[in-house]
Amino acid sequence: MNPASMKRVFNFSAGPAVLPEEVLAQAAAEMLDWHGSGMSVMEMSHRGKEFISIYEAAVRDFRELLNVPANYRILFLQGGGIGENAIVPLNLVGRKAQPATVDFIQTGSWSSKSLKEARKYANVNVAASSEAEKFAGIPARDTWKLSKDAAYVHICTNETIDGVEFQFAPDVAADTNGAPLVADMSSHILSRAVDVSKYGVIFGGAQKNIGPAGLTIVIVREDLIGHALPICPSAFEWKLVDDNNSMYNTPPTYAIYIAGLVFQWLKRQGGVAAMEERNIAKAKLLYDTLDSTGFYSNRIAKECRSRMNVPFFLRDESLNDTFLAGAKERGLVQLKGHKSVGGMRASIYNAMPIEGVQALVDYLKDFEKAHG
Numbered sequence: 001m002n003p004a005s006m007k008r009v010f011n012f013s014a015g016p017a018v019l020p021e022e023v024l025a026q027a028a029a030e031m032l033d034w035h036g037s038g039m040s041v042m043e044m045s046h047r048g049k050e051f052i053s054i055y056e057a058a059v060r061d062f063r064e065l066l067n068v069p070a071n072y073r074i075l076f077l078q079g080g081g082i083g084e085n086a087i088v089p090l091n092l093v094g095r096k097a098q099p100a101t102v103d104f105i106q107t108g109s110w111s112s113k114s115l116k117e118a119r120k121y122a123n124v125n126v127a128a129s130s131e132a133e134k135f136a137g138i139p140a141r142d143t144w145k146l147s148k149d150a151a152y153v154h155i156c157t158n159e160t161i162d163g164v165e166f167q168f169a170p171d172v173a174a175d176t177n178g179a180p181l182v183a184d185m186s187s188h189i190l191s192r193a194v195d196v197s198k199y200g201v202i203f204g205g206a207q208k209n210i211g212p213a214g215l216t217i218v219i220v221r222e223d224l225i226g227h228a229l230p231i232c233p234s235a236f237e238w239k240l241v242d243d244n245n246s247m248y249n250t251p252p253t254y255a256i257y258i259a260g261l262v263f264q265w266l267k268r269q270g271g272v273a274a275m276e277e278r279n280i281a282k283a284k285l286l287y288d289t290l291d292s293t294g295f296y297s298n299r300i301a302k303e304c305r306s307r308m309n310v311p312f313f314l315r316d317e318s319l320n321d322t323f324l325a326g327a328k329e330r331g332l333v334q335l336k337g338h339k340s341v342g343g344m345r346a347s348i349y350n351a352m353p354i355e356g357v358q359a360l361v362d363y364l365k366d367f368e369k370a371h372g
Helices: 021-029 049-066 080-095 109-118 238-243 253-268 271-291 317-329 354-371
Strands: 072-077 101-106 123-129 153-156 181-184 201-205 216-221 309-314 344-347
Touching (some): 021 253, 049 271, 072 238, 080 101, 080 109, 080 181, 080 201, 101 109, 109 181, 216 238, 271 309, 271 354, 309 317, 317 354
Parallel strands (some): 101 123, 153 181, 181 201
Antiparallel strands (some): 072 216, 309 344
16 A cells, blocks of 8 residues: 555544654654664664763653653663553662651552552552542542551552543652652643653653553662662662663664654653643643533543643443444544443643644544534
């Protein structure tokens, strides 16, 4: 098939998710021969000078985009966010006398998975939870019941499934009793400005807002490296990974390459600040439409709504299948909500153009006219 004749859809998948067309086109052009090397990136040794140059550029651009301070290390690992749910405690709880305690702020499905995994390696204190409210918001900070000497405090700053996003960064002195703050930012990293210095560790799987599945990025403050429990697998021990520039074992080379292309694309768009402006506009367009009618609903407190993942429900859920079929006919795909929540979900990451959100808004209005 001639690529020029192919029709691209608007892909609202939560992950693996939409990538910038410019990036895909560049990767296609370089597939057989990267920069005159005569090799595909897929074929390169991870220790060869060609791939090392790709890796070093990716780290440099990522550090620049997020303004990562010099005393933080950037690690490229495997295992995804679920893997980090174990890797984080394996690397951090050893800082405290055993058995150590870890505090969790439970705001949705992903923080719930994280605390369940952490229980294998530490005592877990659920310092605050919105589970009783069906994860419709974030517990007020003055209700957090923190431990006196926790190894760290864990939050998920954007709950991909539930559509809840922290619109503030907790203050270490006031909100964590001085314990390092660990943030799972898998589904909104690089979508908004972040003061990295407020966090001890930031991690995220790349497949939602950065690149293909297989790559996990960890930003960790230097003083938090070197405390791994003896049972921590070598490939996931942050000190070993850092000492070997993320090459202790073979990293996900092609995923790093694509992520690097995305970083370059983001810089051409004006960086994170410019993307945040676009993301605010896209989210407002969609939420304003959902709020303008009783035909659809979003159940998340307005001050906690995610800019990246927008769950919504039809008033008459017997129309769900009809809605999804009609959306597909219009080139709007992957709108079905997560099986644990139901309804619909539109993920509008950096690479989703505002034209895609407008097309969805137009369809929402047309579907309501036809079935309201």
